[in-house]
Amino acid sequence: xATKVQPLTNSPNAATLSNxxxxxxxxxxxxxxxxxxxxxxxxxxxxxxxxxxxLGAPLGLYLAAAGVGRLGLVDFDVVDFTNLQRQVTFGxxxxxxxxxxxxxxxxxxxxPDIEIESYETKLTSENALELFKDFDIIVDGTDNFPTRYxxxxxxxxxxxxxxxxxxxxFEGQATxxxxxxxxxxxxxxPEPPPPGLVPSCAEGGVLGVLPxxxxxxxxxxxxxxxxxxxxxxxxRLLLFDALAMRFRELKLRKNPDCPVCGNxxxxxxxxxxxxxxxxxxxxxxxxxxxxxxxxxxxLKSRLDHGDDLFILDVREPHExxxxxxxxxxxxxxxxxxxxxxxxxxxxxxxxxxxxxxSAEAVDFxxxxxxxxxxxxxxxxxxxxxEVDPSVxxx
Amino acid sequence: xxxxxxxxxxxxxxxxxxxxxxxxxxxxxxxxxxxxTQFSELRKHLFTDDGKLRSFVNVxxxxxxxxxxxxxxxxxxxxxxxxxxxxxxxxCR
Numbered sequence: 001x002a003t004k005v006q007p008l009t010n011s012p013n014a015a016t017l018s019n020x021x022x023x024x025x026x027x028x029x030x031x032x033x034x035x036x037x038x039x040x041x042x043x044x045x046x047x048x049x050x051x052x053x054x055l056g057a058p059l060g061l062y063l064a065a066a067g068v069g070r071l072g073l074v075d076f077d078v079v080d081f082t083n084l085q086r087q088v089t090f091g092x093x094x095x096x097x098x099x100x101x102x103x104x105x106x107x108x109x110x111x112p113d114i115e116i117e118s119y120e121t122k123l124t125s126e127n128a129l130e131l132f133k134d135f136d137i138i139v140d141g142t143d144n145f146p147t148r149y150x151x152x153x154x155x156x157x158x159x160x161x162x163x164x165x166x167x168x169x170f171e172g173q174a175t176x177x178x179x180x181x182x183x184x185x186x187x188x189x190p191e192p193p194p195p196g197l198v199p200s201c202a203e204g205g206v207l208g209v210l211p212x213x214x215x216x217x218x219x220x221x222x223x224x225x226x227x228x229x230x231x232x233x234x235x236r237l238l239l240f241d242a243l244a245m246r247f248r249e250l251k252l253r254k255n256p257d258c259p260v261c262g263n264x265x266x267x268x269x270x271x272x273x274x275x276x277x278x279x280x281x282x283x284x285x286x287x288x289x290x291x292x293x294x295x296x297x298x299l300k301s302r303l304d305h306g307d308d309l310f311i312l313d314v315r316e317p318h319e320x321x322x323x324x325x326x327x328x329x330x331x332x333x334x335x336x337x338x339x340x341x342x343x344x345x346x347x348x349x350x351x352x353x354x355x356x357x358s359a360e361a362v363d364f365x366x367x368x369x370x371x372x373x374x375x376x377x378x379x380x381x382x383x384x385x386e387v388d389p390s391v392x393x394x
Numbered sequence: 395x396x397x398x399x400x401x402x403x404x405x406x407x408x409x410x411x412x413x414x415x416x417x418x419x420x421x422x423x424x425x426x427x428x429x430x431t432q433f434s435e436l437r438k439h440l441f442t443d444d445g446k447l448r449s450f451v452n453v454x455x456x457x458x459x460x461x462x463x464x465x466x467x468x469x470x471x472x473x474x475x476x477x478x479x480x481x482x483x484x485x486c487r
Contacts, residue, residue: 145481166481171403173479189481193450239479244413250457250477333407333435 014043014069021113025067038227039067045226048072048135050123050151052103054211055141055165055218057089062219064107068226070115071107072135075099076122086208123147125270128154137225138178139163139218145192146273152177152185153270156261161225165218170207170242172214175233175252176221178261182234187255187262192277210242291362293377296386299349312342312350314361315380319353323380323391332357335364344370351376351383353394397425399476408435422455423466425476440478452479 017025017039028034028042045068049056052075063071079087079094079102087099094102100118107116119131123142128150132138138160140151148166155162155178162178164185177184217238224230237250260267294302302309313320313327320329330338332352342348348370352358355378362375376383384391398416401409409415410433419425426447430437440451447453453460454477460468470476 169403188452189450191449193448193481237479239477248457248477250454250479251459253459253462255461 033229041226042067043069046070046135047137049139050074051141052099054086055215057087058212058215059139059141059219060089060103060107064111066223072117073100073103074119074123086211132158137161137222146277150273153260156184163218163221165214167210167214172240174214174217174238179234183252183254184261186260187258291359291375294374295377296383300387310346310348312348314352314358322394332361335361348373349376351379353379354381355379396472397470397474397476399425399429402478402480404480409433419470422460422468450481
């Protein structure tokens, strides 16, 4: 059911390639599938990358290398040390810098002939339509559900293709949404999962090279759309299992009842996507689980005093191996069926890495009748910062 | 009528870390029923309290979405593969 598409750009506005460009792209030009016509289409194409992280890295690099004439980069984040495991546009010297600026420097060095525009801003319902309208193709390399729905809806409203890729640990998905007879993201997933059900990379981890593969697939699809060549992933969900090294494909159908791209559209403008996704936490400020807390310094002081405290660690076994406070390990997911290991007459201090999972544990245990229980605020990360810097952070 | 159910990564923790399971089943509903009986923690991730498949979880028989077939009544035969595809958003931070 693969669809051949017409190229997106009309007769090129840049009419020629310089001698230098001809030499740079010679490996493209000698292929009949690209040729001078194709390279000019690339030169005249305008592609907006939402996110310059794990997926954005190979995207930016390969689209710049291919000679896409105008690349927009949207990201409000700064380069973090933990990004270097997978975000290969950046180097150690970029830690702390704005991602869009660091990416722009790298991509300009790779290809000084293209225009690179950086938008160091959060993508919102207020700015998305304005940002997208001057680009031909939008590539979704984001990492959260509200933005994915926002990108999808904005693309449908503007009639722009949305080259989608997503990853989790060692699995990836890729497809092309937003083509006239093709499905959109909401056709596949009308509703987002409740927050906290699907962990982020920081919580679930990811094989660094995985976004490299999926992002490269997105770059390939983008280039094919521009050239009008090959068969695209329209109506096809490509699934990649890196551990099994297996690709599978599922059919994606356009949902005739889709509220944003179907026959009876009820969504005709951008909505509040954080509300739609019920997100709390760092994206949309709102209350986390409220439980009684103890700070690392207070805990240290009480332990030094000789207080009889039971330390409950709700992380995973492999995290315990990295560092621990010698607590009793019951991973959060196992707590309901291992609660008998806990003595409600003792005072329990629950901790995890950053304090979120342990807050849930404390909430659960309090509802189960454990009244003498406190959450270690900030988790073992805060313990390392405030009490014992020899404890590694991860 | 042994069908293979592929368990996606985000749900493997609730299925004893398994990436697939095989059941004798004549329909998708039967297969998912066996799955959530064997791995009871999976139930709340796949189904709402009133037994409906959650909307952010898609189920395919081979390469077809069951929403466009007969939903949970979609018949299955020997060798069919049922895939559970939850939404993932990582891109990633």
